[in-house]
Amino acid sequence: MSDVVVARSLDEAQGALADHPGATVLAGGTDLMVEINRGLRRPSHVVGVAQVPELRQWSIADDRVIVGGGVTYTEMMTTPLADAAPALAQAARTVGSPPIRNAGTLGGNLGTASPAGDTLPVLAALNAKIVVVGPDGERRMALDDFVVGVKRTSLRPGELIVRAEMDRPAGRQEFLKIGPRNAMVISMAGLALVADHDARAVRCALGAVAAGIPRARVAEAWVAERIDWDNGAGVDDEVAAEFGQRVAAASSPIDDHRSTAAYRRHAVAVLATRALKRAFTEEGAADA
Amino acid sequence: MPDPYSLRVNGVDCEVADSDLAESLLFVLRERLGLTGTKNACTEGECSSCAVLIDGVLTCSCLVLAATAAGQEVTTVEGLSNGRDGLSVVQEAFVDEGAVQCGFCTPGLIVAVHDLLEANADPSDGDVREALSGNLCRCTGYGRILAAVNTAAEAKRSQP
Numbered sequence: 001m002s003d004v005v006v007a008r009s010l011d012e013a014q015g016a017l018a019d020h021p022g023a024t025v026l027a028g029g030t031d032l033m034v035e036i037n038r039g040l041r042r043p044s045h046v047v048g049v050a051q052v053p054e055l056r057q058w059s060i061a062d063d064r065v066i067v068g069g070g071v072t073y074t075e076m077m078t079t080p081l082a083d084a085a086p087a088l089a090q091a092a093r094t095v096g097s098p099p100i101r102n103a104g105t106l107g108g109n110l111g112t113a114s115p116a117g118d119t120l121p122v123l124a125a126l127n128a129k130i131v132v133v134g135p136d137g138e139r140r141m142a143l144d145d146f147v148v149g150v151k152r153t154s155l156r157p158g159e160l161i162v163r164a165e166m167d168r169p170a171g172r173q174e175f176l177k178i179g180p181r182n183a184m185v186i187s188m189a190g191l192a193l194v195a196d197h198d199a200r201a202v203r204c205a206l207g208a209v210a211a212g213i214p215r216a217r218v219a220e221a222w223v224a225e226r227i228d229w230d231n232g233a234g235v236d237d238e239v240a241a242e243f244g245q246r247v248a249a250a251s252s253p254i255d256d257h258r259s260t261a262a263y264r265r266h267a268v269a270v271l272a273t274r275a276l277k278r279a280f281t282e283e284g285a286a287d288a
Numbered sequence: 289m290p291d292p293y294s295l296r297v298n299g300v301d302c303e304v305a306d307s308d309l310a311e312s313l314l315f316v317l318r319e320r321l322g323l324t325g326t327k328n329a330c331t332e333g334e335c336s337s338c339a340v341l342i343d344g345v346l347t348c349s350c351l352v353l354a355a356t357a358a359g360q361e362v363t364t365v366e367g368l369s370n371g372r373d374g375l376s377v378v379q380e381a382f383v384d385e386g387a388v389q390c391g392f393c394t395p396g397l398i399v400a401v402h403d404l405l406e407a408n409a410d411p412s413d414g415d416v417r418e419a420l421s422g423n424l425c426r427c428t429g430y431g432r433i434l435a436a437v438n439t440a441a442e443a444k445r446s447q448p
Binding site: 001002003004006026028029030033034036037038042046048050096097098099100102103182183184 | 308309310312331332333334336339345346347348350351352353355356358359400403418419421422423
């Protein structure tokens with residue numbers, strides 16, 4: 001490693017990346033430092049962005065929430081951000097431990113682009129646009145266009161993740177995850193579900209059960225027609241169970257060291273059923 | 289060799305010379321600055337035995353690239369005791385409750401409990417378990433550690 005730049009502004013970060021377009025961006029360090037400590041990676045140029053104030057900003061409007069790439073999991077769990085994007089807060093709450101959540105960031109979760117990145121299904125379910133800046137200016141794209149494979153993004157050399165802009169629909173949001181314990185767990189399966197009462201839509205996205213972060217679009221459309229939106233927005237048990245099976249069909253899990261494909265597919269169905277019931281109870285409708 | 293850089297640790301400016309820029313803060317604290325209270329176990333953020341405070345924020349020092357901590361205030365377990373005069377309230381509680389067996393996880397726990405009690409003077413059992421969920425101890429079974437946190441919290445609340 002020949003060069004470490006600690007950027008104190010977005011301009012400084014962009015300047016450092018312009019000088020070395022192949023530089024490795026370091027945010028909270030919870031992924032990259034593990035690889036450096038093990039000797040698996042030895043980047044020649046590192047640009048630290050944890051102290052860039054522009055990246056640490058977030059804002060809440062009536063219809064959307066904007067979260068800077070440098071916002072930590074701890075900040076996502078804290079009101080008022082947690083109230084404006086509840087599923088994001090729930091996902092952040094399941095990451096690692098307090099010191100990990102103090103360090104890890106939304107931008108880091110995006111940049112690592114692991115299928116098990118816990119915020120990613122939430123971003124997908126909230127129709128997030130990922131905003132990056134680089135030598136050619138700003139680009140905005142859907143999560144599908146940003147995460148293009150397992151730990152692969154469409155970031156170009158010299159580009160930096162700046163923020164995610166997500167919807168703020170009227171309705172309940174759920175994030176659920178399966179792992180061997182409540183803390184320090186990388187997802188075996190994760191699911192975000194968002195109810196949008198204005199659009200009369202349900203949006204559901206999956207983590208750790210495919211190469212990317214799939215939306216269960218067929219199941220979403222199917223269930224939206226079976227919710228009694230006018231009268232308390234309840235949902236039948238049979239509909240919830242069938243929804244679970246249809247969501248599971250959108251997954252394409254594999255066997256690996258954390259779990260098996262069969263268990264993951266089963267888990268997705270259970271999580272989808274559970275999330276739907278939570279999102280469309282009488283109390284859930286009252287919240288909307 | 290890269291240029292030396294300076295870290296502020298426990299209120300003292302420390303020059304880090306002859307270092308490799310890929311070194312973690314944990315490595316620099318122990319191997320360059322001789323502050324061996326911070327323990328090196330997993331080097332991947334799993335165990336929190338290397339926990340320190342950076343600008344008052346609880347952090348795993350193994351996950352911090354040391355050079356990026358220049359200009360920040362690093363507090364290690366050595367900076368939490370009251371110097372030669374004695375142990376902190378939290379450390380005393382760990383001794384009194386027998387919350388230490390092999391001791392390897394203890395410094396990280398001491399830092400984490402300081403952080404918890406700064407934010408929450410009267411934590412519930414759930415708060416304590418949550419706060420320490422990343423601190424792995426393979427000896428005690430955690431019972432005496434939880435007792436020590438309660439004892440420390442009470443002692444801290446009764447301080448003038």
